[in-house]
Amino acid sequence: MAVDEAGRVRVVPSVYSLHPEDQTVEDMLQGWRNQQLSRNLQFATIDQRLRYVRRFSEYVNEFPWRWTPLLVEEYFGDLRSVRHLSHSTIRAHQAALRLFTSYISSPDYGWDLECERLFGQHPAQVFFDWNTATHVQEYEGGPSKRPFTHGELQRLFDHADTEVERIAKAGVRGWQAAYRDATMLKVAYSYGLRFNELRHLQLVDFARNPHAAEFGKYGVCKVRFGKARRASPPKPRAVLTVFRWTPDVIRDWLANGRGSRDTLDVFPSERGSLVTEPTLLRRLRRYCQALDFPAGLDLHSLRRSYATHLLEDGWDPLFVQAQMGHEHASTTGIYTFVSSDFRTSTLRQALNRTTREALEGRT
Incomplete structure (x- = not known):
């Protein structure tokens, strides 16, 4: 299995992977990277988003087609209560993960059928308005930030x-x-x-x-x-x-x-x-x-x-x-x-x- 320049799944029948789960995740990330490159996003933005996805995956210790809203809430509850990340940083994490799950769950790219064939499960969108932070005002800096006198x-x-x-x-x-x-x-x-x-x-x-x-x-x-x-x-x-x-x-x-x-x-x-x-x-x-x-x-x-x-x-x-x-x-x-x-x-x-x-x- 591989992905084309637009991020769509391209099955190569003669290739067999010893670890199809890990290989599928890497192909998903590569496909998503290609999709973002086609949108003319900056390389730094793309790389940061990929790191957010990898961090979430490592924390929940589940493959993307097994993610659930409960895992989302557990992860960001930890970021808020333990690591005390800022509102804007939390929102950047969630925005990146929401975009990624939208990509892998879209039938336009074929990951739903491929995961169903390989693992008997398909990826779904698990980031919703009711479990993620919304951007409601233009300025999200901390109230302590100020200019020098x-x-x-x-x-x-x-x-x-x-x-x-x-x-x-x-x-x-x-x-x-x-x-x-x-x-x-x-x-x-x-x-x-x-x-x-x-x-x-x-x-x-x-x-x-x-x-x-x-x-x-x-x-x-x-x-x-x-x-x-x-x-x-x-x-x-x-x-x-x-x-x-x-x-x-x-x-x-x-x-x-x-x-x-x-x-x-x-x-x-x-x-x-x-x-x-x-x-x-x-x-x-x-x-x-x-x-x-x-x-x-x-x-x-x-x-x-x-x-x-x-x-x-x-x-x-x-x-x-x-x-x-x-x-x-x-x-x-x-x-x-x-x-x-x-x-x-x-x-x-x-x-x-x-x-x-x-x-x-x-x-």
């Missing part, structure tokens, strides 16, 4: 610079990596970048902005690996430089930190590859702990801070939306956490204006 951000950047100096004076290895990570944190905030957008930056991604000559050749940052829509390539965008200190940070890193390397990558790792998210996240967590920052701050908080601080400083919301790469203003609203001081001053101005207008009308 201006003061926290300044302390973080100062601490990162101090660590570079400390490591360099100690004469040990690691100062260059610390310097790179400090610059990455600053650039992530400077342009409101997601981590994947940040790690893929190259020298050719910076350009002049004719309307802001003071930034030199770092007036525009071209983001080539923006967040993609479903089954689509990465979405590019151009982010304009808004902070006067940003070009100096980039120039200093390129001249004194990155040095001369045989790569266009702005932030290469020690081995010449792209920096991984855990690498930068570990350093940020260590710095936050050293500074005794409260919980809720992560790499994405730099992007939250960028949108929040621009709005606090009076930038037009449509400009911020374009800089963030959001199609809808409501999405930008999710990332903006206007500080209490800003909201208080705005409220005070509105109340003063109302009072003044009332007094003028009375006279």
Whole structure:
């Protein structure tokens, strides 16, 4: 038995498998992979979904044609109560498994007849609305997640610079990596970048902005690996430089930190590859702990801070939306956490204006 390029069963009578159950599962996964490739999904998405299916299969210790709703509830009850996975992660698991069982139970692909012939059972859909989580709101992040305040951000950047100096004076290895990570944190905030957008930056991604000559050749940052829509390539965008200190940070890193390397990558790792998210996240967590920052701050908080601080400083919301790469203003609203001081001053101005207008009308 084999599968064709579209994921359909193709029986090869002359081939006999010593372990038909295991072979059938592998053929199912290969067929499902082919189906997803034909939908133009990203390889990373497909591989992650396959891992979800394998984890579920290993946990329940049953072949897919023997899965039941009871096994579904037992598995996700364990993920919630023991492993404490987030709502979005649980939903991603369930979505992948639901798609897989839809594939193997569909008569269009022939797995129902083949499993009936080989094992006397056929696969069925066991993931339903009544035993899986639904996506009911756009934002599913934890309530503790927030942006940095201006003061926290300044302390973080100062601490990162101090660590570079400390490591360099100690004469040990690691100062260059610390310097790179400090610059990455600053650039992530400077342009409101997601981590994947940040790690893929190259020298050719910076350009002049004719309307802001003071930034030199770092007036525009071209983001080539923006967040993609479903089954689509990465979405590019151009982010304009808004902070006067940003070009100096980039120039200093390129001249004194990155040095001369045989790569266009702005932030290469020690081995010449792209920096991984855990690498930068570990350093940020260590710095936050050293500074005794409260919980809720992560790499994405730099992007939250960028949108929040621009709005606090009076930038037009449509400009911020374009800089963030959001199609809808409501999405930008999710990332903006206007500080209490800003909201208080705005409220005070509105109340003063109302009072003044009332007094003028009375006279």
